[in-house]
Amino acid sequence: MLAFKDFRSRELAKRALEVIEKLSAGESFTFMHVCGTHEQTITKHGLRSLLPENIKLIAGPGCPVCVTPASDVDAAVALAEDGKVVLTYGDALRVPGSELSLAQVKAKGGEVRVVYSIREAIKLAKAEPEKEFVFFSIGLDTTAPSIAAEVARGLPANLSILNALRLTVPVMELLLGMGDLHFEGYLAPGHVSAIIGARAYEVIPKAYGMPVVISGFEPLDVLLSIAMLIKQVKEGEARVENEYTRAVSCEGNVIAQELVSRVFDVATVQWRGIGRVPFSGLKLREEYAEWDARERYDLKESRGVDIRPGCSCHLVIIGKLSPQECGMFRSACTPAKPYGPCMVSQEGTCNVAYRYSQQEV
Amino acid sequence: MCLAIPGVVKEIRGNIAVVDYGGVVKEADISLLKSVEVGDYVIVHVGYAITKLTESEAKESIATWKEALERLAGF
Numbered sequence: 001m002l003a004f005k006d007f008r009s010r011e012l013a014k015r016a017l018e019v020i021e022k023l024s025a026g027e028s029f030t031f032m033h034v035c036g037t038h039e040q041t042i043t044k045h046g047l048r049s050l051l052p053e054n055i056k057l058i059a060g061p062g063c064p065v066c067v068t069p070a071s072d073v074d075a076a077v078a079l080a081e082d083g084k085v086v087l088t089y090g091d092a093l094r095v096p097g098s099e100l101s102l103a104q105v106k107a108k109g110g111e112v113r114v115v116y117s118i119r120e121a122i123k124l125a126k127a128e129p130e131k132e133f134v135f136f137s138i139g140l141d142t143t144a145p146s147i148a149a150e151v152a153r154g155l156p157a158n159l160s161i162l163n164a165l166r167l168t169v170p171v172m173e174l175l176l177g178m179g180d181l182h183f184e185g186y187l188a189p190g191h192v193s194a195i196i197g198a199r200a201y202e203v204i205p206k207a208y209g210m211p212v213v214i215s216g217f218e219p220l221d222v223l224l225s226i227a228m229l230i231k232q233v234k235e236g237e238a239r240v241e242n243e244y245t246r247a248v249s250c251e252g253n254v255i256a257q258e259l260v261s262r263v264f265d266v267a268t269v270q271w272r273g274i275g276r277v278p279f280s281g282l283k284l285r286e287e288y289a290e291w292d293a294r295e296r297y298d299l300k301e302s303r304g305v306d307i308r309p310g311c312s313c314h315l316v317i318i319g320k321l322s323p324q325e326c327g328m329f330r331s332a333c334t335p336a337k338p339y340g341p342c343m344v345s346q347e348g349t350c351n352v353a354y355r356y357s358q359q360e361v
Numbered sequence: 362m363c364l365a366i367p368g369v370v371k372e373i374r375g376n377i378a379v380v381d382y383g384g385v386v387k388e389a390d391i392s393l394l395k396s397v398e399v400g401d402y403v404i405v406h407v408g409y410a411i412t413k414l415t416e417s418e419a420k421e422s423i424a425t426w427k428e429a430l431e432r433l434a435g436f
């Protein structure tokens with residue numbers, strides 16, 4: 001097997017921290033990542049407490065379940081209430097809609113099933129041709145090619161897609177345009193990048209002067225990426241660098257990119273807690289509209305309740321507030337009884353913080 | 362959600378590979394990759410291999426990593 005244990009070497013981590021300390025001496029740096037898996041690495045391995053105090057890491061909108069708006073969940077709930085079999089990933093089950101989550105509609109007798117992939121959804125639909133199945137498709141650039149591949153091959157007639165796929169780069173751009181978020185560089189998500197390629201981020205240094213380093217998911221990957229970001233900032237440079245070269249190329253996965261653009265159009269969509277983000281979502285192209293659940297069942301976009309009173313997810317999602325700064329964290333909002341979407345998914349910033357960070361006493 | 366796991370390809374049947382993730386064996390669709398052979402390491406996300414990495418590349422990446430770090434240390 002691959003020598004993954006080398007990626008967990010204490011000695012190397014210690015050296016990386018020394019280098020970061022030396023490079024960053026006398027200055028403060030804040031970096032944002034936009035990936036739930038990065039948040040897991042950072043929190044699980046205690047990187048925030050290992051890093052010198054002048055380095056701050058903030059979590060941006062990297063959890064697709066968290067940013068899926070209530071209106072999309074409402075549509076899935078309505079379909080389950082109407083007798084369709086709704087299939088989705090486990091993480092999406094408890095995301096709150098305006099009134100109900102899919103888990104709640106299931107408890108009330110709706111047929112909602114968890115699947116691991118679109119392939120499984122196809123198998124289920126083929127096994128029960130008398131039933132109508134809808135796949136609630138949540139995810140980012142990494143997940144889109146799997147859906148595109150199957151739609152391009154043709155889905156069973158009794159299966160349609162309720163699509164909620166979103167794109168990472170447009171929301172990274174949006175955050176830079178907000179003006180009141182201050183950070184010096186982006187840690188870009190490794191597996192999104194395996195698909196879209198390093199070149200997809202070029203707009204960020206070019207248009208916004210913001211350094212980008214694509215990072216892998218081992219603690220050492222993150223530490224080296226931080227050191228690379230500090231160096232760019234200190235040199236007064238802004239470019240895209242790739243730390244995760246073992247999995248990410250400059251051009252990305254071209255087969256996947258071609259499939260995604262063959263099957264989907266880019267659309268302006270709602271992000272929970274953020275609002276409508278220009279050209280940040282995917283919509284099935286007209287030639288594939290027969291498999292679009294919105295077309296098939298004539299679903300209207302509702303105005304969903306994205307953030308319930310008292311919830312701070314809209315601030316946590318964009319890195320303005322840490323979970324611990326929310327008055328509901330650990331009290332009115334826990335993974336067992338989540339109040340807001342950031343506590344639901346295993347990749348939600350609040351859920352990760354609950355599981356891995358020290359409880360203050 | 363973009364969690365993706367590396368595993369080694371044990372068998373290939375058309376578009377489907379049997380992938381071993383350190384003991385857990387599952388099928389993955391390999392149609393998103395140009396060419397995959399038995400023994401290749403792939404990174405799999407929601408049942409689809411999204412990128413390939415070879416053992417030597419991963420080993421080299423530790424060496425590259427050390428080198429990059431020391432270059433930064435000298436900056």
